Amino acid sequence: MAVISFKCPNCDGELIFDPSSQKYKCEYCASLFSQEELDAMRPGQTKEAEANGQEPGTTEDGPAGQTEARDESGEAHDGEAVSYTCPSCGAQIVTDATTAAAFCYYCHNPVVLSGRLEGKYLPDKVIPFSITREAARKGFQEYISKKKFVPKAFFNKKQIESLTGVYFPYWHYHAVLDGKLQADARRLRVWRVGDMEYTETKHYSVSREGQAELDNLTENALKKANSKLAAGVMPYEFEKMQDFQMGYLSGFLAERRDIERQEVEGRMQGEMRSGAERLLRETITGYDSVSVRNSGFTPEKEDWSYVLFPVWTLTYKGKNGKIYYYSMNGQTGKVYGELPVDYGKAAAVSGILAAVVLILGLIGGYFL
Ligand SMILES: [Zn+2]
Numbered sequence: 001m002a003v004i005s006f007k008c009p010n011c012d013g014e015l016i017f018d019p020s021s022q023k024y025k026c027e028y029c030a031s032l033f034s035q036e037e038l039d040a041m042r043p044g045q046t047k048e049a050e051a052n053g054q055e056p057g058t059t060e061d062g063p064a065g066q067t068e069a070r071d072e073s074g075e076a077h078d079g080e081a082v083s084y085t086c087p088s089c090g091a092q093i094v095t096d097a098t099t100a101a102a103f104c105y106y107c108h109n110p111v112v113l114s115g116r117l118e119g120k121y122l123p124d125k126v127i128p129f130s131i132t133r134e135a136a137r138k139g140f141q142e143y144i145s146k147k148k149f150v151p152k153a154f155f156n157k158k159q160i161e162s163l164t165g166v167y168f169p170y171w172h173y174h175a176v177l178d179g180k181l182q183a184d185a186r187r188l189r190v191w192r193v194g195d196m197e198y199t200e201t202k203h204y205s206v207s208r209e210g211q212a213e214l215d216n217l218t219e220n221a222l223k224k225a226n227s228k229l230a231a232g233v234m235p236y237e238f239e240k241m242q243d244f245q246m247g248y249l250s251g252f253l254a255e256r257r258d259i260e261r262q263e264v265e266g267r268m269q270g271e272m273r274s275g276a277e278r279l280l281r282e283t284i285t286g287y288d289s290v291s292v293r294n295s296g297f298t299p300e301k302e303d304w305s306y307v308l309f310p311v312w313t314l315t316y317k318g319k320n321g322k323i324y325y326y327s328m329n330g331q332t333g334k335v336y337g338e339l340p341v342d343y344g345k346a347a348a349v350s351g352i353l354a355a356v357v358l359i360l361g362l363i364g365g366y367f368l
Pocket residue numbers: 008009010011012013026027028029030031
């Protein structure tokens with residue numbers, strides 16, 4: 001399986017994807033390169049090298065600033081931890097079966113396990129990080145400073161250093177649906193003549209036909225992902241999705257999917273249909289009551305894509321052993337957190353609150 005590390009054409013240092021410039025940055029000489037510039041330096045070689053492969057375990061200067069190592073013995077069965085050879089130092093890199101980008105444990109250089117993203121696992125699209133580590137760190141500090149009852153240990157520096165940029169896999173669905181809907185609607189009129197009350201009910205049969213385009217339905221594609229965390233940082237600006245490039249992963253962690261489309265397809269199509277039904281139903285107005293008799297939807301167009309979305313995340317193990325999460329959308333900066341509460345601190349404050357309420361109650365009683 002192939003492992004890529006992206007090397008600076010000037011100094012051979014490590015290139016990582018830089019969220020603020022959206023280019024590749026050398027950590028040593030600070031040079032910046034666009035994807036086009038890297039491609040232009042050694043045109044046409046990227047695909048060639050990937051197609052031909054290399055001898056197991058060899059490391060060799062690759063195309064477009066890449067150093068690639070192939071390690072056929074590293075081929076894994078699903079669900080097994082497996083080892084790769086680091087192209088920079090030759091050490092073994094042991095990973096989970098879904099890891100697609102990581103750091104070498106020994107030389108700390110970023111590595112992209114491109115072999116994990118071949119064939120059907122090659123993502124269609126990616127939203128690259130645009131929030132820098134520094135911005136994510138500031139956001140985290142602001143977030144916890146606004147929260148009360150957070151234990152002191154949560155603020156320590158080491159904790160904040162563990163902030164990690166991760167690309168998570170998702171299924172993205174876009175569809176255009178032709179829909180028909182029939183409904184029974186009523187209009188009531190009530191009037192009085194002397195002691196008599198009259199009610200007139202008019203029944204209408206209403207039908208609607210229309211085309212609904214619904215975009216940007218996404219579903220988590222990784223079993224071990226925390227679903228609250230994944231949903232909490234939504235939505236992304238999906239129109240900014242890019243065609244996938246391995247280089248975007250350099251300097252981050254990345255996971256590949258282990259949930260197949262068939263597992264989520266039915267549920268996502270169902271959601272799409274009920275969304276389309278709601279849109280059609282909302283066009284029926286001016287009645288006192290409406291009940292939908294039947295509806296039918298057929299997809300005119302459907303697009304599925306396998307995508308990677310960026311998240312800054314930090315996990316914290318509370319005293320009770322429970323794991324807490326903080327995460328930030330790596331594109332928009334939207335924050336989601338689940339923070340531990342220090343019950344000692346919380347109890348002291350609620351005691352004061354109760355006392356204040358009791359005193360106010362007594363004063364109120366006095367004046368009454
Ligand atoms: Zn350099």
